Each structure stands twice: as C-alpha cells, then as structure tokens.
Amino acid sequence: MEIRNVVLVHGAFADGSGWRGVHDRLTARGFRVTIVQNPLTSLADDVAATTRVLDRQDGPVILVGHSWGGTVITEAGVHPKVAGLVYVSALAPDAGETTAQQYEGFAPTPDFVIDVGADGFGFLDPELFKAGFAADTTDADAAFLRDSQVPVDMSVFGTALTNAAWRTRPSWAVIATEDRAFDQAMLRHMAKRIGATVTEVPGSHALFITQAAVVAEIIAEAAAGSVR
Template sequence: MCSRYLSTLALAFATGVIASAAQAAEVKNIVIVHGALADGSGWRKTTEILENRGFNVTIVQEPITSLGDDVAATNRVLDLQDSPTLLVGHSYGGMVITEAGNRPNVAGLVYVAAFEPDKGESAGSLASSKPASGTNIRETKDGKYLYLDPAAFPNDFAADLPKDEAAFMAKSQVFASKEAFSAKMADPAWKTKKSWAIVATEDRAINPDLERTMAKRAGSEVTEIKGSHAVFASQPEQVASVIEKAAQSVSQ
C-alpha cells in the first residue's frame, strides 16, 4: 500500500513538473517604445542584433501628444503579440511602459536611459528634481510642444554618434507635448513586474544620477553603459545584450 502510494505520488509530481515546464512561455517578443525628441528609427541596429538572436521586435511609433495617447498606441502593438512580451522604453518611453506594462501579456520591463516614475510623478517633475546638463529644450510658437534645438542636438542627445547620424536624428525628432511631460503616473508596473535599467553614464538629457536613483527605488537590475542619451544607437550590442538577458530571465 505504501509502495503504491509513493509510486502514485512520484508520478503525480513528475506529471506536474512536465506540465509546468510546458506552460512556461519562452519570451521572444520585444516591444520597444522610443523616447521624446526622437523616433523609432534610431533603434534599427539594436533591432537587427536582437532579430539575429531569434527575437521578434516591434517598435511603437507613439505620437507623444499625451501619455494616454502613447499608452494606447503601445497597447495596440501589445495586442498584436502572440505570446508574453518584454517591454522596452527609452527616455520618456519609460513613462509609457510603466503604465502599459500592467497589461497581462507583459512579462518584464527594460528602461534604457529612461524615466521610472512612481505613483503621482511626471516626466517633468522627475527631470526637474535632478536637472540634466543639457539645457537647450525649446517651445514651439503655440507653447504646446517641446523640441531640442537642432544645433545643440548632437551634443545634448547623441554626442557619441557620428555627426551625420546625430544630425539626422535632430531632423527627425518627434516634438513632445507639454501635456505628455506633465501627466502623472497612476499605477507603476515595476511594482509587480521584474525590471532592468540601463544607466547612460554620459547622458546630458536625463541626469545619470537620477537614472540611478529611480532604478534603485524600483529594484531594477542595473547595467551602466558609457554612452550618451542615444546609447541605444551608439552602443547597440551592449543594449541588445541587456534586453536579451532580461528576456531570458523572464522566460525561466
């Protein structure tokens, strides 16, 4: 009787382990949310590296008209994913993934030189708490949008990129509404989802010390990379490796 019971228990345990292994989804979908004063094209090199490593990468081209609009744009892309997804955000994109990351199909979050807000915080309030060294943000004539002076863009945003690449980024930047920068966070996804953070040590758009403080508060696993605010474009191999590591971690 005892022997039969133990055999049944062992079979049940083995069956449970096999079932659990079958249910564990390997995270191969990566959704990237670009930051303000940029667009998704700067992520091409990182995307190609990740795709060569077997990942399915989609980039959200959010309008940056409001935080709500940008989260909605991200959710539309998340709805297209066929399995659990790793959500990546750069700069202001960190605000977006912190809210959109509450979606059930988001397995984890990666912040790349990004804001990691807590409840009630905005991109504007965080930026002013520890100002960055770059000070060339301008307003449009209607006073509703912000942009980075194209002449200062290479130095303040992409100092470690070739001049022609930085100049193109300056020309293709997406203006950010003041409304997007003043919107307050509701429920931060990093409180329930595992997160990683890349600190760009030469960042002039977001103070690197602010990046460190936010990451520590959120309990994010931190990687410091010597690079400008455009670290995703200037150091694509290192950024891709952090994203790959995060995907592997949430797959376990």
Template sequence: MKLNKVTLAVGILLATAGGAAQAQAQPVQNIVLVHGAFVGGAGWRPVYDQLTHDGYNVTLVQEPLTSFSQDVAATRRVIEQQNGPVILVGHSYGGAIISEAGNDSKVTGLVYIAAHALDNGETEASNGKKYPNSAHPFIKSGDGYLTIAPEYYHSDFAADLPAAQADFEAHAQMPTNAAVFTANIPHPAWKSKPSWYMVAKADKIISPDLERMYARRARSHMVEIAGASHSVYQSHPDDVAKLIEQAAQNAQP
C-alpha cells in the first residue's frame, strides 16, 4: 500500500512537471514588426496577414526615421503595449533598431530579415565599406536626409516585385536621416537573446556576405532565399512568416 502511495505521488509529480513543460512550450503570441529605411510599415502587410491568420497578435512600428534614438523610442513604445513576451522583427535598418530595443525584458527572440545586426563600435556605414553593396548611391537632401533615386528603386531595392508596385514605392519613400546609419549600439541584444536570420541572396542594398557574417556571428538560425531582393519581406512573405513563427515557437520566456 505504501508503494502504491509512493507510485501515485511520483505520478502526480511527473504529471505536474509535464504540464509545466507543456505550458513553457507555448509559442510567444506577440509579434512586433519594424520596417527599415525609406519605407513604411505597410510593406509588412502580406507577412501580417499570414501571421494573424495563424493566430498571432501582430503590431507594426511606424518609426519616424528622423534619428536612431527616436526610432528606438517608437519601437519601445509598441513593445510596452504588448501583454506578454514579444518576438521582435526587423528588416534592413530595422535590424539596428531591434538590436537596441531588443534589450527590453519582454523581448524573448529577435528575427533579422536582410537586416543589420551591429556590434559595439560598428555602424552600417562602416560595415558597408567592408562589404560593399551593388546599389547606386543614395540621394541626399540639403538637410541631410537620404532617399533612393526613383529610377533605381526597382533594380536596387525591389527587383523581385512587380514594376508597377516598385514604381509606386519609389515615389512614396520616407526620407531617412543619414545620421541613423552611423548609430552605435553598445550592448546589442543578439548577444544575449536567441535570433533568427534571413539572407536575401540577390540583395543589392546590403551585401549578402555581410548578412551571412551577421547571422554567423550572432549564431542565428539562418535561412537563405534564392533570387530574393532587399524587399524579401514583401516578395517572400510565406518564408518570412515561417521563420518568424519558428522564432515564436522556440524562443521561450
């Protein structure tokens, strides 16, 4: 009889532990998407639609692109609004933003989509010199804001999008303060939190070799998308959503 009681107690303990493990294995439900330079959050729509269809709570950051500190502040504002753990996703310059904002305690994982994952002492500008891209030079306004020349937008930024869509985006750009590309991140979040990385193999804005370096250094779970331009988050939304969901399922609080 004593043996039966012990057996029962062990069984209850194992069941309790199993239940706790199952609870811990639940996916992170909150996804925050951060756009890059020159574009707004609307480009995330196909990814948003897939993630919300799959039951995730998705919020887009509309950072002003006026300074790195203000862009990080805009992202932190959205993170604060979430009701639990967060997967933070950044495209392009958005990767620099999530490397800083990702230090927030709510963030459990980072996803870089053809994005900069800078270390202390690095800038996008300096890394671009080490790993040159194949895009045309940006246009700079008199007050220090950058845009892509509309005639080069399709070939440089969005070669795998329909020409009409690329043409519209070329004329709907958000001018970006050049100073954001020289921001320093003393304590990048990828050093202490798990990350996932998507390399766009036909990217002309960020060298694919630089993207691979970022991913390997951060020990990210890396995937590469053949033929993908810098606009991979728009041209391959299913692949992007799949990678984000992998992060949500594996980056536990």
C-alpha cells in the first residue's frame, strides 16, 4: 500500500510550529501531514499525544521525530499504522533504556545549557539559546524560538522505554553536522545501532526548520521505502 500519511513529532523546548516548512513541502507533494503537540510533561503524556494522532490516520504512516521526539517515536512507533521511522537529529533509545543513558560516554555540549527550575521543568539558557539550538537561523528567528520555547519536565530523560519501534520498523536518520545539542559521535552511534539509512546535512539542532527541504525529501524517501 502506498504511504501518504506523515506524522511529525517535535522535541523539547519547541512546539509543532517549527515543522511548517516540512509540512508545506510534503503537502505540496500530496502527503497528508499531521503535527503532534507534545505537552512535554512525561514520556507517557507525549506518547499518548502521538498515539492519539496515529489513531486518526486513514492508512500506514511515516512517523518522524526531532530530538526528544525521537524517544517519543521509538516508544509510540509500535502502533500498527506506523510503517517507517525518521529520526531528525533525534534520540533513539532501546527498550529498557532511558534517554539520559544515550549521552553516557560522549562529549559534553557546553552551548546547550538547560536551566532547571524548582518544579523540575527546564528551559534552555536564553543567552546561549541561538548558539546551542539554532545557530544557523536568523537572529530574529532564533529570538522567537527562544522566547516561545516550551519547558520540559526533566524527569522524562530518566524514564525507561518499554518499546523500541526501530527493532521492527525501517528507519532513516537525518543528522545535522553542526548540531551543538548532541555530540556528533552520539548521533552517529545511535543511527548505526538502529540500522538507519543516514543522511548528514550542514545545520544546527534546528535543522527541522533550516533544512526543511532535505528533511522533507528523506521523509518522502522513507514513504517510498516503507511501502507495505
């Protein structure tokens, strides 16, 4: 069956509006695109938000996650409608692992600094936001992303996964070569472990915005490569 449905899942500190460029390119090619709005309050809550959208699809789906969204699609991607997974500079834990474990043994990211409040929710440091998250955006776009960021309950990174959808679904990975949120070696390690078809592209952690054309193309390739 031809795959025409795409579900996009954003990461921490962002919302779904950053997918606009990917959405517009894919809908212009005839795809039906739906964007999840994660509450970022727990892994279970974000998986529930994603599952709610998957339930509404009318056929097989390519499920796409950016950053923390990769953890979400790894857990939610066992949904029967999911035919393939696309990781956009995204995390990809295994079942039984936490997101935090993916960082162990890799270099720190000094420009990606999280300020954690007394309530356990984290925001990215505003002074370092552009350098750490959106270095290849304009100053105006980086400022808007900084000022509209969505805090994440930091406990999500210590929550172990129950599922690893990449074990039963074909996977693709788009890696930004100037991503300062993750060590490049970490991104490559995760992509290799899950057996993803990898595309590397110049860009910051905000590549889902700044490299929307490449991301949309890989999603289209995943749809063609996951026909079932």
